[in-house]
Amino acid sequence: MTSMTRRYVLKMGVLTAAATAATQAGGPWLARAQAKQLVVCSWGGAYQEAQRKTMFQPFEKETGIKIVEASPTDYGKLKAMVQSGNVEWDLVDVGDLNVIAGAKDNLLEPLDYQMIDTKSVFPQVVHKYGIGTIYYSTILAYSTKKYAKGDHPKSWAQFWDVKKFPGPRTMRNNPLDNLEFALLADDVAIDKVYPMDVDRAFRSMDRIKPHVNVWWTTGAQPAQLLADGEVELATSWNGRIFAIQKQGARAGLEWNQGKLQWDSWVIPRGSKNRDGAMKFIAWSTQPKPQAAIANEIPYGPVNQKAFEFIGAQAAKDMPTAPDNARRQLMVDPVWWGENRNVLVERWNAWLLK
Amino acid sequence: MRRLGWTNGLLLLPALAWLGVLFVYPIGRLFYTSLFTPAFSLRHYAKILGTPVYAKVFANTFEISVTVTLLALVLGYPLAFLLAAAGRRASGLMLAAIILPLWTSVLVRTYAWMVLLGRRGIVNEGLQSLGVLDAPLPLLYNRLGVTIGMVHVLLPFMVLPIYSVMKGIDVELLRAAQNLGANRRQAFLRVYLPLSLPGLVTGVLLVFVTALGFFVTPALLGGRGDMMIAMLIDTQISQLLDWGLGSALAVVLFAVTAGILLVVQRFTSAERMWVRVP
Numbered sequence: 001m002t003s004m005t006r007r008y009v010l011k012m013g014v015l016t017a018a019a020t021a022a023t024q025a026g027g028p029w030l031a032r033a034q035a036k037q038l039v040v041c042s043w044g045g046a047y048q049e050a051q052r053k054t055m056f057q058p059f060e061k062e063t064g065i066k067i068v069e070a071s072p073t074d075y076g077k078l079k080a081m082v083q084s085g086n087v088e089w090d091l092v093d094v095g096d097l098n099v100i101a102g103a104k105d106n107l108l109e110p111l112d113y114q115m116i117d118t119k120s121v122f123p124q125v126v127h128k129y130g131i132g133t134i135y136y137s138t139i140l141a142y143s144t145k146k147y148a149k150g151d152h153p154k155s156w157a158q159f160w161d162v163k164k165f166p167g168p169r170t171m172r173n174n175p176l177d178n179l180e181f182a183l184l185a186d187d188v189a190i191d192k193v194y195p196m197d198v199d200r201a202f203r204s205m206d207r208i209k210p211h212v213n214v215w216w217t218t219g220a221q222p223a224q225l226l227a228d229g230e231v232e233l234a235t236s237w238n239g240r241i242f243a244i245q246k247q248g249a250r251a252g253l254e255w256n257q258g259k260l261q262w263d264s265w266v267i268p269r270g271s272k273n274r275d276g277a278m279k280f281i282a283w284s285t286q287p288k289p290q291a292a293i294a295n296e297i298p299y300g301p302v303n304q305k306a307f308e309f310i311g312a313q314a315a316k317d318m319p320t321a322p323d324n325a326r327r328q329l330m331v332d333p334v335w336w337g338e339n340r341n342v343l344v345e346r347w348n349a350w351l352l353k
Numbered sequence: 354m355r356r357l358g359w360t361n362g363l364l365l366l367p368a369l370a371w372l373g374v375l376f377v378y379p380i381g382r383l384f385y386t387s388l389f390t391p392a393f394s395l396r397h398y399a400k401i402l403g404t405p406v407y408a409k410v411f412a413n414t415f416e417i418s419v420t421v422t423l424l425a426l427v428l429g430y431p432l433a434f435l436l437a438a439a440g441r442r443a444s445g446l447m448l449a450a451i452i453l454p455l456w457t458s459v460l461v462r463t464y465a466w467m468v469l470l471g472r473r474g475i476v477n478e479g480l481q482s483l484g485v486l487d488a489p490l491p492l493l494y495n496r497l498g499v500t501i502g503m504v505h506v507l508l509p510f511m512v513l514p515i516y517s518v519m520k521g522i523d524v525e526l527l528r529a530a531q532n533l534g535a536n537r538r539q540a541f542l543r544v545y546l547p548l549s550l551p552g553l554v555t556g557v558l559l560v561f562v563t564a565l566g567f568f569v570t571p572a573l574l575g576g577r578g579d580m581m582i583a584m585l586i587d588t589q590i591s592q593l594l595d596w597g598l599g600s601a602l603a604v605v606l607f608a609v610t611a612g613i614l615l616v617v618q619r620f621t622s623a624e625r626m627w628v629r630v631p
Contacts, residue, residue, distance in 0.1 A: 213494055230467075344588060351578075352413075
């Protein structure tokens with residue numbers, strides 16, 4: 001290479017590095033100088049907007065503790081912060097699996113249950129290192145343009161039945177959810193799904209694989225694909241379908257055989273405002289804030305008493321509404337915690353085959 | 354070459370420090386993490402070697418990157434030539450058209466392709482309403498979609514270095530060659546092409562190396578067979594938190610890429626035989 005070209009390459013490299021550094025600087029630590037603030041990291045989008053309106057702002061007003069928001073949740077970043085001792089987040093909204101994984105990796109502070117009233121909180125979301133924020137579901141979603149409500153597939157066996165229910169499909173590019181659905185499609189009873197017969201699940205996945213046009217990687221995709229008419233059947237998180245329905249998209253969702261899961265609040269080990277984080281957790285887990293967020297976005301409250309403050313229509317759209325919850329599968333985060341890494345590898349190999 | 358005096362060496366210091374902190378140190382940490390998680394062992398590397406899926410994904414990654422680089426070259430070289438030959442206003446306009454997309458996020462550009470190429474996208478709907486097609490073409494969620502999206506994102510990295518070199522080539526040389534009996538093809542192949550080679554090599558390297566690390570575009574426009582290595586590294590680092598394996602994958606990618614660059618560099622130093630650098 002001539003020296004001219006080499007210089008050019010070098011220059012481009014440095015430019016890129018500089019741009020990256022510039023975008024990474026100026027994070028929450030800029031605002032960190034003020035005392036007593038609480039840095040909360042969540043998933044962004046409509047969900048974090050709802051949290052802001054129904055939780056962050058009212059909490060700020062009530063306690064005077066200023067909340068600084070960050071997003072999106074990134075487990076790699078969380079781990080890097082704890083390991084480098086530079087913990088920028090005081091409170092993080094994570095998926096149920098990551099409470100267990102985080103505890104195992106010693107990344108989290110134990111919660112102080114002296115401070116939290118858990119009397120009416122669903123016991124399954126109460127963990128030494130995290131407590132539920134909301135419930136959500138992965139459900140079967142469909143285009144109402146193609147399938148009139150009532151004539152749509154109502155189980156995974158029907159989702160798998162491409163003769164009776166033709167049309168392009170999308171599923172998540174992840175063994176999570178899909179392996180459970182594959183077993184349900186193969187007529188495994190809903191209470192016998194865990195511990196999973198993984199070989200059977202992959203055999204069942206073999207049957208649907210040629211009919212899946214898109215393997216989605218981000219939560220926005222399945223809703224987008226349905227709204228665009230790119231696919232007619234999908235697996236999706238329930239809130240996303242609700243969001244596009246509100247925008248007028250012709251999409252519907254089926255609660256039957258959905259998979260109920262939850263998000264949790266965790267406090268990274270070494271948080272600079274552990275006390276404030278605990279106060280927020282104690283406050284936000286109570287019935288009224290739980291009802292407020294559920295009225296705003298159709299994710300289910302983790303506090304049973306919240307239903308007393310939720311409108312009748314909103315209650316029907318909750319993943320945890322008794323009528324909806326009864327027909328769904330409840331995730332087993334412990335099983336996944338033990339098997340996930342191996343299954344992701346197997347999933348990738350299976351996908352490439 | 355004249356030896357650098359120590360004052361000139363001092364001028365290098367800030368850049369070296371910068372590279373040291375932001376490049377050498379992180380790469381060192383990467384090596385360390387790949388070997389010492391949790392304690393010294395080669396098990397992450399053994400796993401990569403022993404699990405066919407990683408070899409397959411590496412093969413994918415290189416296949417896609419080579420295709421994208423070649424296409425970007427085929428499209429970019431004539432474009433750069435046009436740019437260099439055009440008048441000031443026309444070339445200014447064209448340059449703006451090439452550079453402006455660089456300021457848009459890759460994510461936005463990738464989503465734009467979904468709108469264009471989807472089953473119900475503009476291309477398919479248009480061709481169907483014209484009666485050219487009966488059923489939509491599968492333009493997305495396969496290798497074609499990934500290739501189109503990546504070439505689009507990477508094209509400026511091909512055009513700009515080639516253009517910057519071409520700009521410095523004296524077009525009179527072509528006329529002189531023809532004057533001395535070369536036909537147009539010979540004049541191009543024996544005079545212009547060798548002179549533009551440094552730009553071409555830079556463009557090819559930039560596009561190829563950047564393509565190797567691509568993540569967003571294949572994840573969103575690809576199908577199940579288009580997994581690239583950066584996607585697997587991301588899964589290991591930020592979802593499964595297996596930093597040992599993630600780092601080992603990154604080290605392998607880094608080593609293979611560095612190897613390729615070294616070979617190319619050795620190979621292309623031959624250009625000095627053709628190009629007399631003034």
